Amino acid sequence: MVTMLPIPARAGELEGGKLGLNMSTMTKKHTTKSGPLAKPSRVGNPKIAGKTSDGVVVLRAKAKPTHFTAKQIRETIQRTGLALSDKSTARR
Amino acid sequence: MPASTSARDVFINCPFDSTYKPVFWAIVFTVLRSGFSPRCALEEDDSSENRLAKIQTIIEECRYGIHDISRTEVDGDPPLPRFNMPLELGLFFGAKRYGNKDQRSKRALVLDREQYRYQRFISDIAGADIHAHGADPGKCIEQVATWLRTQSRDRKIPGGRKIAEEFEVFQSQLGAICADRGLEPDELTFGDFAELVAAYLTVDP
Numbered sequence: 443m444v445t446m447l448p449i450p451a452r453a454g455e456l457e458g459g460k461l462g463l464n465m466s467t468m469t470k471k472h473t474t475k476s477g478p479l480a481k482p483s484r485v486g487n488p489k490i491a492g493k494t495s496d497g498v499v500v501l502r503a504k505a506k507p508t509h510f511t512a513k514q515i516r517e518t519i520q521r522t523g524l525a526l527s528d529k530s531t532a533r534r
Numbered sequence: 535m536p537a538s539t540s541a542r543d544v545f546i547n548c549p550f551d552s553t554y555k556p557v558f559w560a561i562v563f564t565v566l567r568s569g570f571s572p573r574c575a576l577e578e579d580d581s582s583e584n585r586l587a588k589i590q591t592i593i594e595e596c597r598y599g600i601h602d603i604s605r606t607e608v609d610g611d612p613p614l615p616r617f618n619m620p621l622e623l624g625l626f627f628g629a630k631r632y633g634n635k636d637q638r639s640k641r642a643l644v645l646d647r648e649q650y651r652y653q654r655f656i657s658d659i660a661g662a663d664i665h666a667h668g669a670d671p672g673k674c675i676e677q678v679a680t681w682l683r684t685q686s687r688d689r690k691i692p693g694g695r696k697i698a699e700e701f702e703v704f705q706s707q708l709g710a711i712c713a714d715r716g717l718e719p720d721e722l723t724f725g726d727f728a729e730l731v732a733a734y735l736t737v738d739p
Contacts, residue, residue: 488542488571492736497690498569500735501542503562503728505577510715510726516733518714524707525737526700 494526538595538636544682545596546574547622549605552720556705559727560671561600561678563701566731568682568691570598576724589622594633597640598685599626600678604647604669606655620656627659643681645674672698704734 489502491512507515519525544565548558565572573592575585593599601623608615623644630640644659646652649666652659665681667674676694683691692700711730712719722730 488540491566491732494567494735496692498567498688498692500566500569500732501571502732503566503572503577503725504543505573505723505725505728507726507729508723509717509721510729512729512733515711515715515726515730516737518711519730519733519737522707522710522714524711524734526704526735 539597539640540571540595541597542569542571543573543596543598544570545593545599545626546572547599547619547626548574548602549616549619550574550576554605555720556671557602557667557669557674559705560675560698560701561602562724562728563704563731564675564678564694564697565600565682566728567697567700567735568679569686569688570682572728574724590625593622593626593629594637598682599623599640599642600645600681601626601642602645602667602674603652603656604645604667606652615655623656623659641685643678645677671701675701704731707734 491500491502493499502512510518546558546561546565548554548561550558562572573596575589575592577592578588601619603619603623605616606620623642626640626642629637630642631638633640644652644662644664645667646664647666647669649664652664665677667677675698679691679694679697683693708719708730711734712722717726
């Protein structure tokens with residue numbers, strides 16, 4: 443006959459249980475946010491694309507372009523002269 | 535462990551079909567023009583990742599949410615409602631209600647075609663301030679810009695009408711910009727569009 447034993451969540455609980463001790467109270471608690479089960483978070487400092495002519499800081503989206511690089515699209519817009527900061531009436 | 539939210543990330547919860555695309559692009563343009571970073575379920579094309587898990591992660595990481603529930607309408611045979619947007623709105627409200635201090639700082643803007651239409655399918659949010667855009671990109675920009683400016687308190691951010699004018703000009707030039715790269719505007723991915731808008735807003739030609 444096979445008897446199933448409960449699996450302890452942590453090794454300390456098993457050892458402490460045998461001795462009638464709660465091991466979790468004998469060790470210093472760590473409260474760091476990252477751990478082996480923590481998901482990698484992409485929250486961090488936002489990447490800045492630049493500033494508009496009126497001073498608003500424009501951020502880059504976290505999604506990456508697939509058909510061109512950031513450098514290539516900037517060059518395209520510079521070449522075509524169609525950026526927002528171009529105030530000429532020709533673009534309207 | 536819940537992730538912290540980014541005070542500049544805006545979760546965009548809306549339809550992604552071609553009919554809605556002008557409004558979606560208008561929202562993305564406004565978010566970037568207002569100094570925020572747009573995020574949505576389209577930002578990663580990874581079939582191995584569960585779609586709902588991906589959306590949950592994005593919601594967790596965003597301080598702000600723009601939820602357009604205008605497409606909650608019956609469709610198909612038998613006619614059934616599309617309910618993804620209300621579901622994600624519920625996830626956002628849930629994170630705000632049950633999350634840690636950071637999650638509780640979440641802020642949401644709810645948009646619909648008509649101001650009181652939502653009461654017929656999610657009456658539980660009655661009392662919330664729902665903004666109507668009438669499926670008009672210009673009106674949607676005004677609503678989003680006003681809300682984002684209130685959140686950021688950045689006086690440099692222009693008003694919604696000015697951003698709507700800028701978006702109209704941008705749209706008229708998008709074809710030429712895409713053509714220079716051998717693309718049609720409808721081929722742009724979300725990542726392409728966001729990068730293009732960021733460059734358009736900041737490049738000094």
